[in-house]
Amino acid sequence: MFRELHRSTHSPARIGELVTPHGVVRTPTFVAVATRASVKGVEPAALAGLGLELLIANTYHLHMRPGEDVVASLGGLHGFSGWRGPTMTDSGGFQVFSLGAGKEHGVGKVAPIFPGESDATPAALAGRDGPPLVRLSEAGAWFRSVVDGSEHTFTPESVITIERKLGADIILPLDECTSPLHDYGYTRAAMERTHRWARRALEAFQLLADDPTFPNPGQELYGIVQGGAYEDLRRESTDVIGEMDFAGFAIGGSLGRSKDDMWRVLDWTIPSLPQDKPRHLLGIGEIEDIFAAVSRGVDTFDCAAPTRMARNGSVFLRDAPRHRIHLRNAAFRLDDRPIDPGCDCPTCAQHSRAYLQHLCRSGELSYYRLATLHNLRFMARLMDEIREAIAADRLETLAKEWGFHLT
Amino acid sequence: MFRELHRSTHSPARIGELVTPHGVVRTPTFVAVATRASVKGVEPAALAGLGLELLIANTYHLHMRPGEDVVASLGGLHGFSGWRGPTMTDSGGFQVFSLGAGKEHGVGKVAPIFPGESDATPAALAGRDGPPLVRLSEAGAWFRSVVDGSEHTFTPESVITIERKLGADIILPLDECTSPLHDYGYTRAAMERTHRWARRALEAFQLLADDPTFPNPGQELYGIVQGGAYEDLRRESTDVIGEMDFAGFAIGGSLGRSKDDMWRVLDWTIPSLPQDKPRHLLGIGEIEDIFAAVSRGVDTFDCAAPTRMARNGSVFLRDAPRHRIHLRNAAFRLDDRPIDPGCDCPTCAQHSRAYLQHLCRSGELSYYRLATLHNLRFMARLMDEIREAIAADRLETLAKEWGFHLT
Numbered sequence: 001m002f003r004e005l006h007r008s009t010h011s012p013a014r015i016g017e018l019v020t021p022h023g024v025v026r027t028p029t030f031v032a033v034a035t036r037a038s039v040k041g042v043e044p045a046a047l048a049g050l051g052l053e054l055l056i057a058n059t060y061h062l063h064m065r066p067g068e069d070v071v072a073s074l075g076g077l078h079g080f081s082g083w084r085g086p087t088m089t090d091s092g093g094f095q096v097f098s099l100g101a102g103k104e105h106g107v108g109k110v111a112p113i114f115p116g117e118s119d120a121t122p123a124a125l126a127g128r129d130g131p132p133l134v135r136l137s138e139a140g141a142w143f144r145s146v147v148d149g150s151e152h153t154f155t156p157e158s159v160i161t162i163e164r165k166l167g168a169d170i171i172l173p174l175d176e177c178t179s180p181l182h183d184y185g186y187t188r189a190a191m192e193r194t195h196r197w198a199r200r201a202l203e204a205f206q207l208l209a210d211d212p213t214f215p216n217p218g219q220e221l222y223g224i225v226q227g228g229a230y231e232d233l234r235r236e237s238t239d240v241i242g243e244m245d246f247a248g249f250a251i252g253g254s255l256g257r258s259k260d261d262m263w264r265v266l267d268w269t270i271p272s273l274p275q276d277k278p279r280h281l282l283g284i285g286e287i288e289d290i291f292a293a294v295s296r297g298v299d300t301f302d303c304a305a306p307t308r309m310a311r312n313g314s315v316f317l318r319d320a321p322r323h324r325i326h327l328r329n330a331a332f333r334l335d336d337r338p339i340d341p342g343c344d345c346p347t348c349a350q351h352s353r354a355y356l357q358h359l360c361r362s363g364e365l366s367y368y369r370l371a372t373l374h375n376l377r378f379m380a381r382l383m384d385e386i387r388e389a390i391a392a393d394r395l396e397t398l399a400k401e402w403g404f405h406l407t
Numbered sequence: 408m409f410r411e412l413h414r415s416t417h418s419p420a421r422i423g424e425l426v427t428p429h430g431v432v433r434t435p436t437f438v439a440v441a442t443r444a445s446v447k448g449v450e451p452a453a454l455a456g457l458g459l460e461l462l463i464a465n466t467y468h469l470h471m472r473p474g475e476d477v478v479a480s481l482g483g484l485h486g487f488s489g490w491r492g493p494t495m496t497d498s499g500g501f502q503v504f505s506l507g508a509g510k511e512h513g514v515g516k517v518a519p520i521f522p523g524e525s526d527a528t529p530a531a532l533a534g535r536d537g538p539p540l541v542r543l544s545e546a547g548a549w550f551r552s553v554v555d556g557s558e559h560t561f562t563p564e565s566v567i568t569i570e571r572k573l574g575a576d577i578i579l580p581l582d583e584c585t586s587p588l589h590d591y592g593y594t595r596a597a598m599e600r601t602h603r604w605a606r607r608a609l610e611a612f613q614l615l616a617d618d619p620t621f622p623n624p625g626q627e628l629y630g631i632v633q634g635g636a637y638e639d640l641r642r643e644s645t646d647v648i649g650e651m652d653f654a655g656f657a658i659g660g661s662l663g664r665s666k667d668d669m670w671r672v673l674d675w676t677i678p679s680l681p682q683d684k685p686r687h688l689l690g691i692g693e694i695e696d697i698f699a700a701v702s703r704g705v706d707t708f709d710c711a712a713p714t715r716m717a718r719n720g721s722v723f724l725r726d727a728p729r730h731r732i733h734l735r736n737a738a739f740r741l742d743d744r745p746i747d748p749g750c751d752c753p754t755c756a757q758h759s760r761a762y763l764q765h766l767c768r769s770g771e772l773s774y775y776r777l778a779t780l781h782n783l784r785f786m787a788r789l790m791d792e793i794r795e796a797i798a799a800d801r802l803e804t805l806a807k808e809w810g811f812h813l814t
Contacts (some may be wrong), residue, residue, distance in 0.1 A: 037765070041772040045757050066740065073741050074761050081412070082757045141779045311772075333473065334480050350452050350489045354481050358473045365448040365718075368772045 001218075002027075002248065002278040002299070008390050011406070012270060012297030015390045016240040018054070018278055020086040020169035021218035022078060025053045027278065028294045028386060030285060030379040031088065031302035036061050037071070037081040040307055041368035042376070044083035050373060051380030052343065055083060056302040057316050059171075060092025063152070064145060068165035076215025077169025082301035088302070089168040090282070091159050091224075093141070094177045094252075136176065138193065156200040160221075164208050167215035170280075172250055173201030175224045180254045187228040187254075194226045195240045202244055215333055222280060225269050229256035231243035234268040245246045246276040251298075259289070262407065287323055287382065291399045294386055295406045310371035313360050318402070327357045327371070345377035346370075408627070409434075409655065409685040409706070418813070419677060419704030425461070425685055427493040427576035428625035429485060431534050432460040434685065435701045435793060437692060437786040438495065438709035443468050444478070444488040446777035447714055449783070451490035457752065457780065458787030461484030462490060463709045466569055466578075467499025470559070471552060475572035483574025483622025495709070496575040496687070498566050498631075501584045501659075507786045543583065545600065563607040567628075571615050574622035577687075579657055582631045587661045594661075595637040595655070601633045602647045609651055627654035629687060632676050636663035641675040655685040658705075666696070670814065673703040694730055694789065698806045701793055702813045713786050717778035718769050722746045723785035725809070734764045734778070752784035753777075 001019040008014065018025040032039050032047065034055040039047060047055070057077055062068060070195040074080040077087050134143040140155030156174045174197050177189045205221045223246035226234030241249060251269055255262040263283070270279055278299045284290075285303020293301055302305070306316070313327045317340050325332070338348035338355070347356070349371040359367035374381065389398035399406045414421040425432040439446050439454065441462040446454060454462070464484055469475060481487040484494050541550040547562030563581045570578040581604050583597045612628045615621065630653035634640030648656065658676055662669040669691070677686055685706045690695075692710020700708055713723070720734045724747050732739070732746070745755035746763065754763070754777040766774035796805035807814045 014637055036769045037762075038769075038771045038773045043753075043757070043773045043777055045753065065769060066761070070740060070761060070765070073757060079743075080759075080762055080765075082762065105556060323634055333477060336481055336486075346450075346452065350450070352481060352487075354473070355444075355487055355489065358477070358487075362443045362445075364443055364445045365772065365775045366445045366450045369776060370450055394650060 002240050002276065004276065006391055007115040008295075008395055009393050010396060011295045013295045013390045013395050014297060014299070015387050016278070016299060018086070018170075018300070021216055022084060022086045022169055023053070025086050025300070026387060027299040028290075028383060028390075029053055029235075029300050030290070030306075030383050031056045031280075031300050032376060032379075033302055033304040033307060034083070034087075035304075036065070037077055037083075039372070039376070041311065041372040042307075044081050046373065047083060047376070048085060048345075050377045052085075052376060052382070054086045054088065056090055057081075057166070057168065057390070058092060058095060059089045059096035059159060059166065060154075062166055063092065063162050064147060068162045072165035072167065072215055073186040076165070078167065079215065085172070087168040088170040088280075089163050089166050089172065090302075091163070091172040091174045093159075093175045094153065094283075101244060114177045117226055136193075138196070140174065140197075141176075156197040160201050160204040160208065163405065164205075164211070164214040164219065168219065169216065170220050170222060170248065171205075172222050172224060173198050173205075175226060175252055177253050178226065180229065180257050181227065182254070184230055184233075187226075187230060188233055191228075191233055191237055192225045194224065195237065195367075198223050198241055198244060198246075202246065206245075219299060221245050222248040222250050222278075224250045224252040224282075225273075228254045229261050229262070229265060231268050235272065238269045238272045242273045246277070249273050250280040250282050252282045255284070257294070262289070263292055263296065266293060266298065270297045285379075288404050290382070290386070291395075291402065291404050291406060294390070295395055295399070306375040307372050310375040311368050313371070315356075315371050317373050318342075323402070325353075327353060327360045329357075332357045339374050340378075343374065343377065343381075345374045347374045409683065411683070413699075413798055415702075415802055416800050418702045418801050419541060420702045420797045421706070422794050423685070423706060425493070425577075425707070427627075428623055429491060429493045429543060430460070432493050433708070433794060434708050435439070435697075435790060435797075436460055436708040436792050437549050437697070437713075438463045438687075438707050439786075440709055440711040440714060441488070441490070442711075443472070443491075443493075444484055446779070446783070448718065448779040451488050451701045453753075453776075453780065454783070455492060456793070457784045459492075459783060461493045461495065461707060463495040463497055464573070464575065465499060465502060466489075466566060466573065467502035469573055470499065470569050471554060475569045479572035479574065479622055483572070483573065486622065493577070494575040495577040495687075496570050496573050496579065497709075498570070498579040498581045499561065500566075500582045501690075502776070507612055519655075531756045537722060540747055543600075545603070547581065547604075548583075563604040564611040567608050567611040567615065571618070571621040571626065575626065576623065576657065577627050577629060578612075579629050579631060580605050580612075582633060582659055584660050585633065585635050587636065587664050589635065589661070591637055591640075594637060595640055598633045598635075598640050601631065602644065605630050605648055605651060605653075609653065613652075629653050629657045629685075631657045631689075632680075633658040633660045634654040636668050636672060638671070638675050641672055642679065645679045646674045649680045653684070655687060656680050657687040657689050659689045662691070666699070670699055670703065673700060673705065677704045681740060689802045692786075694809065695811050697789070697793070698802075698809065698811050698813060701797070702802055713782040717782040719773050720778070722763075722778050722781050725749075729810070732760075734760060734767045736764075739764045746781050747785075750781065750784065750788075754781040 004016040016027045035058045159174040175194045223241040227237040281298045281301040332353040335353040389395045408426040411423045423434045442465045582601045630648040634644040681756040688705045688708040739760040742760040796802045
């Protein structure tokens with residue numbers, strides 16, 4: 001359930017509260033990625049202390065290991081992981097497509113391409129050989145595990161059952177994630193199928209509503225808007241999905257090839273979504289993107305970048321170029337300052353850049369946690385600032401202080 | 408400085424206090440291994456809460472990266488790592504030999520073998536090709552880095568300077584670690600050279616005593632007893648090293664080929680060492696070994712096994728066979744109990760075996776920390792029990808309760 005508390009006088013930016021069976025989330029908020037029911041490098045008990053309020057785990061990965069029945073028998077994601085706060089699950093659609101065909105075909109985040117099923121550009125087909133790892137049909141997605149070769153089928157209905165067993169507070173339906181390489185025709189067909197899948201998912205969800213045999217009967221289901229970077233498709237998808245009885249809406253799929261494309265997609269979708277429902281932006285979270293998305297009315301967004309960057313040696317520092325420093329840089333070899341002298345995270349309270357550089361260069365396991373704690377705390381503090389700025393109708397000013405110009 | 412507080416009426420087992428510039432260590436104690444100034448997987452701030460009182464870092468590794476000058480300029484190991492408690496440094500002799508020749512020759516923990524310098528069995532020479540990575544002479548050890556090919560020389564004097572800069576509370580001199588494959592003649596020659604190196608190290612140490620330009624002027628230097636598994640050599644080494652003005656004594660090198668060999672080495676050495684000085688056993692720490700060593704008067708011992716086992720999935724549980732369970736075992740797939748319901752570590756307070764199995768199988772970084780915390784806390788609690796048992800003159804009874812018969 002979502003409550004809007006204040007809307008900016010200058011933009012669709014707003015602050016609100018997402019009320020879930022496991023607590024209230026203040027929005028806008030950054031959603032930390034816990035793909036396998038664990039934020040990489042950080043134990044669940046440390047997360048709340050960082051100011052994080054919402055995690056997103058992944059249905060595909062948890063289905064593959066340990067399996068939703070294991071998670072359900074341990075009390076759902078909350079009982080299983082020990083994280084007692086609000087949680088989402090991504091439907092796994094993106095993984096079926098990108099981990100399957102994307103990996104096989106060497107096309108990164110590009111959606112699956114099969115003979116007769118795709119009209120992607122030839123570039124996207126380069127490098128493919130052997131049988132496909134994923135096949136799509138009206139029924140759903142068939143795929144072969146890259147881990148052990150086992151075969152799996154995801155249907156809109158089966159994914160809802162899996163997510164009911166996982167027990168996150170907010171769940172997402174199976175969708176097809178198209179790529180910027182897909183042309184209009186393919187993107188339209190995929191979108192229309194995603195709409196039909198959305199309707200089936202919603203029916204399956206309602207059928208299992210309030211079933212006490214699942215660990216978290218109070219779950220809510222969001223719809224996902226698709227349509228790639230095509231204006232009429234995004235507008236159509238917004239209308240179709242927006243009319244269905246979802247508790248909130250996610251914006252998924254390809255957002256084009258540039259940040260400007262991304263903002264346009266938000267401009268085509270958010271204004272037409274039900275204003276009383278929360279909006280989630282899938283997989284986006286650079287600092288600049290956050291300001292742009294929030295100013296367009298995005299309430300929540302998840303992104304693996306802050307944690308992945310930390311593991312690679314990039315840690316956030318507001319006053320540095322691009323708001324980050326790279327700990328491997330020789331300049332920090334003897335630097336006895338914390339990453340950010342103004343930061344209140346456990347890492348900055350205890351450790352110097354020089355020590356962190358040493359741990360990072362040595363590949364010490366303790367490094368990953370320490371750097372991740374800092375970057376996550378940075379995101380939580382950034383969101384505190386953003387919420388305060390919206391409340392004071394000064395988001396544009398804050399963005400400028402951070403070096404961004406909101407358009 | 409060491410204070411014996413109570414000696415068992417049945418054995419040389421004793422409890423005492425090691426007084427260092429960074430605090431008091433209750434002995435006997437388990438020394439956690441922090442090779443690169445970090446216990447693998449656990450940030451320094453979490454260690455004291457586990458009841459750990461003494462860490463051992465490694466001179467060789469820290470010399471190679473980040474270099475002792477970096478550590479010194481950050482305030483020595485204490486300032487550098489943020490661990491404020493008592494600390495030791497191993498001299499790096501073992502690493503020069505085993506990481507150099509051992510790796511090159513594929514002989515594991517076997518000491519270096521060079522034409523004209525060794526009479527090891529032919530088996531130990533198998534697989535060697537190319538130039539040696541280590542050469543030994545009366546002056547010291549020359550070696551080539553396996554990381555970047557750079558050349559380094561360790562002399563007894565240079566190692567003391569490095570350790571002065573690292574600033575641990577207890578430091579060890581350069582020694583040569585022989586292997587069970589070395590024969591009597593080689594072992595004797597290596598021992599005699601180690602004795603000459605010990606005298607040079609002591610002189611270098613005294614020359615730099617109380618020099619306030621080093622981060623920890625109150626350091627103490629231990630001597631290392633060598634001599635392999637040969638009784639007369641061990642007795643001779645004990646006499647020679649024991650007469651030098653060291654603050655304590657470590658028992659190093661080959662301890663033979665069986666646990667019985669190991670106990671014999673302790674029986675040949677400890678009774679003849681100065682009774683008012685502390686004794687450290689290098690690199691030993693299986694539970695059975697701990698009881699046997701403590702009952703023979705060992706005060707401190709370091710071992711990487713508890714942390715390495717944790718990372719591999721083996722976690723301690725007193726009532727299990729061999730006092731451990733393997734978290735990857737399918738039996739724990741749905742097990743909602745903590746590793747040890749009687750354990751007070753943060754991991755057992757928060758997480759089930761099922762969740763830990765999932766993290767372990769998934770290779771999640773958070774797994775390593777959680778499992779390591781448990782195993783380290785287990786060691787700290789074991790040492791609490793052992794100290795209490797010695798105080799009550801019932802160490803033999805405690806050993807029996809753990810399934811061991813002290814001989």
